[in-house]
Amino acid sequence: MKRRVFLKSALALGGTAAIAAPAIAQSAPQIRWRMTSSFPKSVDITFGAGEYFAKLVSDLTDGKFVIQQFAAGEIVPGLQALDAVQSGTVEAAYTGLLFYVGKDPTYSLTSSAPFMMNPRAQNAWYYHGGGMTMTHEFLRKQKVVAYPCGNTGMQWGGWFKKEIKTVDDLRGLKMRIAGLAGNIASRLGVVPQQIAPGDIYPALERGAIDAVEYIGPYDDEKLGFHKVVQRYYSPGWQEGGTIFHGVFNLEKFNELPPLYKKAIEIASQATTLDMLAHYDAKNPEALQRLISQGVQVSLFPNEVLMKIFEETEGFYKGLVGSNPEFATMFNHQREFMKKSNMYQQVADFQYDLMMFRTKRIVSQ
């Protein structure tokens, strides 16, 4: 604000000041952008991450660069956020790139794909494993630039009316399941349904669907699935950690002053940390509440998971054979994961395992 006052008074002087003014205007112009979110306000940690990101950008530019977020449907429907940025209807979107697997399954790899990376590996791949460059190259052809701007952590495997003992128990289930996971589930006899968040509960209640995967305890609780179904399954083989992105129209982004580009990049990075921390703080409390209301946490039997994995491998093999861009990114991630998993299973995973074992002693 102070700079604006100065600019005005300087301009009032005319002459010399008028020559200097464009320099200021160029390095710190007042800019307003619209950012369409793929999420309703009710998914408050995720929608809130978009708000947090926009606030940081404003704070880091002394209020000069203002990005206003709109909820899904206010400008365009949630799943048209990417299109709206590409066409220039809005300058920015807050969205999950995995929503656009219909355009190209490669989008899934930039965000979350079945049996792929967890959040720590995703960060390592993006920031120090070549992933950022690879993603930017892919997205440049789509006329957008994007930065990871939030992570939900593992999403849950879903709510099921009946117990899943073998992979055959999945056959014939009408399940709300999104993205590539839907394709994979259908290979196992599941009948995947695409249902908007607000319509899931009624569908479940009237028996139109038998199962649903949405996000995790904190968000699922609000949609009320536990009032109809009590079996809550983990792990969510379909999403080990889901990255949401700030997506920007490439041309508009390139016109920004360097400082504003940096503010977007760093605010996104800080938001990635903040949103996962937020879910990690809130999910445990939500799960406790759900359990106290009769929800039964269940783990998929290992054989079921390995059957789904085999089916997933077959599915990926087809994509690798038919889509060179998918193949390049997939193979790069798999190579990275191989090293990362080898390491983590003897390192940080062992620390966590040790801590779970101390529990009995602590609670004595």
Added chain:
Amino acid sequence: MKRRVFLKSALALGGTAAIAAPAIAQSAPQIRWRMTSSFPKSVDITFGAGEYFAKLVSDLTDGKFVIQQFAAGEIVPGLQALDAVQSGTVEAAYTGLLFYVGKDPTYSLTSSAPFMMNPRAQNAWYYHGGGMTMTHEFLRKQKVVAYPCGNTGMQWGGWFKKEIKTVDDLRGLKMRIAGLAGNIASRLGVVPQQIAPGDIYPALERGAIDAVEYIGPYDDEKLGFHKVVQRYYSPGWQEGGTIFHGVFNLEKFNELPPLYKKAIEIASQATTLDMLAHYDAKNPEALQRLISQGVQVSLFPNEVLMKIFEETEGFYKGLVGSNPEFATMFNHQREFMKKSNMYQQVADFQYDLMMFRTKRIVSQ
């Protein structure tokens, strides 16, 4: 830079411009700070995180706020970094607050303490569990403000000459082991040694010590321990995730314009993500190299870990009884961890476990 040019030309006009000038100077003054690191340049990811942080602050302030980092020993020795900030010798330090447990064991809880949180829980606690406020309150009395500004991930349990089969195998070992872990190890008969990084290898080679814990594969490899000792133990019960901080003189920090404070806060947050991602990308490769040179990765037997844990609980009980500030933060973290561990063991941990099980299939 452009703003400076403008400021000069505006000042040259005198009169009206001179009234406006302080507003600009106040909101974006040129400031140079010195930041003393506790680390030598050879610990390049950690030292590099300090460089990365300083670069972000400069980028986010258009080069106006310059923080220059100095390696341990260039201004003050590594372990006097906090004192140098408190006395005002330097404005900032990049350090591990756990190094100052001699002043107060509470420092350990802000950074890393035996059998406490992993990096995800640490972030959840700091950013959405009340930890930032609690830490700031503790540090205000020490005349500093600090933000988490990096995380190493789990540090390894150490290099041992002989196999550790029972807790009795620890008795009599001369071990380089730092901080509270040294106190705990001594309760188990270990003779803890404080040795500066550069002196560890010679001490190990000439048999002055039998064991050493330092950081993890990437850093340990450079110090060459594997040339003398082949047994490398996990998990590092002493540090489940070590946070380093940017520490700032409270008075100097309070004098900063709001934009610069925000730049410090957000650059720190982005660095926390970046440094862990860096270690997570580099540690797996380093461990592979070590294994190819004959290093044997060993896991501490569960009974050994549980004995160390019992001893740790006894040690903590003493601190809780004698140090009210430690007690408050410790109980707060333990309450948080209880919920977090309950959740993670049925959630993201199960995802990781599933992925490790797919390994056989993937590598076929």
